[in-house]
Amino acid sequence: MSRSPTIIDVARRAGVSKSVVSRVMRGERSVSSSSRAAVSAAAEQLGYRANAVARSLVQRRTYNVGVMVSDLHNIFFAEVLDGLYAAAAARGYRALITTGNRDPAAERIAVEQLLELRADGVVLAGARLEADVIAGFARSVPIALVGSDLRLRDVDVVVDDDSRGATLAVEHLVGLGHRDIALIDGGHGAGAAQRRAGYESAMRSAKLARFARIEPGDFTEEGGYEGARRLLRRGKRPTAIFASNDQSAVGALNAIEEADLDVPGDISLMGYDNTALAALRHISLTTVHQPRRQIGEMAMTAVLRRIERPGARAQRHVLAPRLVLRATTAKPSRSVKRSR
């Protein structure tokens, strides 16, 4: 654990100048093969490891891209991260992950730290940050947003068409014969507003505006559970619940089952995201798919593009969501129909 060896130590040992060592380390040619061999041997013996801090200082770039994930408990982001990682590695960058635990203040600090570390770019995945805070960050570094469809100058955005996805969900339920369809909302979560808007407009289009009910939620299991409990307790029970994401749908499932009701017999239930959770046979949740890995890849690609072409304009990528039919939706039961 003594002072770690520097390029100078290696140079001394190899009997060359620090310049030659630097060249060898960076894989430059225009180094004689004998020098190259001597340097490699010396580096190996000393256990030399390049100092990225010093390199970053002089190059004025780090080849790091910061990734702030709002919630590591939501497996939705795991696959987004896969995509982010893969795209970064393919272009010679590293992705460094931090999180703010769904707390805007903590998220802000996390991003601030990434900027102090001089990340060359930043991806915000599911950020709950205010638009002007993000705009502020965007003035010092290329930023890409995943999931939050904010229209900001100089900020790349990669989203699925959340409004369209919500419409698909409502249309599916309406097609089955449901009319009393409640939404468990996503609050300030990324994309929640769009999903809410899609739900509302789809309900209107189906002439079901008077049935529309929006129950507060926050994209967590706990939020879904509480939301569903309120829906079941209060007034006429809906025949279908559309939860703003899979995480909260699973919470709702818990509440429904706790109330001794059957899904989809008594209530149909839908989620959003098509996470691994939804695919579990035991849950088998009807949901809306978004291409998570691809979203991650596109976001990283967008940031890298603007890192390497500083003038380039930010872009907005909107991906098409897709309905995934599973076992939690069915025609409304007769008994409930009759009760109207």
Add this chain to the structure above:
Amino acid sequence: MSRSPTIIDVARRAGVSKSVVSRVMRGERSVSSSSRAAVSAAAEQLGYRANAVARSLVQRRTYNVGVMVSDLHNIFFAEVLDGLYAAAAARGYRALITTGNRDPAAERIAVEQLLELRADGVVLAGARLEADVIAGFARSVPIALVGSDLRLRDVDVVVDDDSRGATLAVEHLVGLGHRDIALIDGGHGAGAAQRRAGYESAMRSAKLARFARIEPGDFTEEGGYEGARRLLRRGKRPTAIFASNDQSAVGALNAIEEADLDVPGDISLMGYDNTALAALRHISLTTVHQPRRQIGEMAMTAVLRRIERPGARAQRHVLAPRLVLRATTAKPSRSVKRSR
């Protein structure tokens, strides 16, 4: 996006020397209040942000702790990360997360990069790295292991007593009357070997060694699914399956249900970790709890301790696991008993 302001720009604007600016930024007293005000104002106006790269270079430390997580898809680690984060933040360090996607080669590269970034310490969560590779890393930086119980000089270890946990699981099943208890293994996963050993010795203690069956797995859902399918297809069907972690237990659940068998009616099923997955009412998996958050806190504390007291000896912390009874275990059914 022009060159970001430095301490010198701020100094010039505030009409003081760079030393004073540095002092203000680091919150040193022994700066007159007028200078302090001038510097703060200038920094604010210029949008100055401290350059952690330059600071790290001169201080020869980064206040970064690298965290390499083997699998971000396994929510087990999400709560470990909560603990790691909290403990780091409380002591003025940042945690930077990377992953190797359960691939030893990728994990190695990920850690190597953390060392190039000159992380002051590294936490390996669920690492699948070879012991000598880890030992090599430990020669340049304090390392703590989460989940992998490797006895290495100068490496902190935080684990639950996996062998004991597995024993608890087997004893529970035996207590219910099971004898034909199969294990779905965790392969090279962290803690898998200990859980396997606990299973084997508990089976022996219960005089059930001849029933012991170890089916390969890898801590993933897919692995659990495949393992259970093989168990159900081949020979006498076990009356209980103990999966090495919740993730694979859920996969096994899928396979069992696909085979039109009832849990726990036809087969009892246990997991390990007590993740949020297991707690889902719809799954309600009997499992073994480990205090994830606390594990994360302890691991971070251990690394920080050795960062700040370079000579200190590494420690090994073993936490007690605890049985969590839920709905997937019951007495073996009569029909199966009779078939013996």
Add this chain to the structure above:
DNA sequence: TATACTGACGGGAACGTTCCCATTGGGAAC
């Protein structure tokens, strides 16, 4: 033979901080 070019190499400046040391001025103590 003189000139130009090329490959290999070395040395110094720069990156943006922190840290150490020297300097200054004013007030307290005598």
Add this chain to the structure above:
DNA sequence: GTTCCCAATGGGAACGTTCCCGTCAGTATA
């Protein structure tokens, strides 16, 4: 009034690289 001390400040060195430029020997070209 002198001495001493301390708070406040400034300047330079250092951290470990990369990058640029200059040098030098050897070879090709005229």
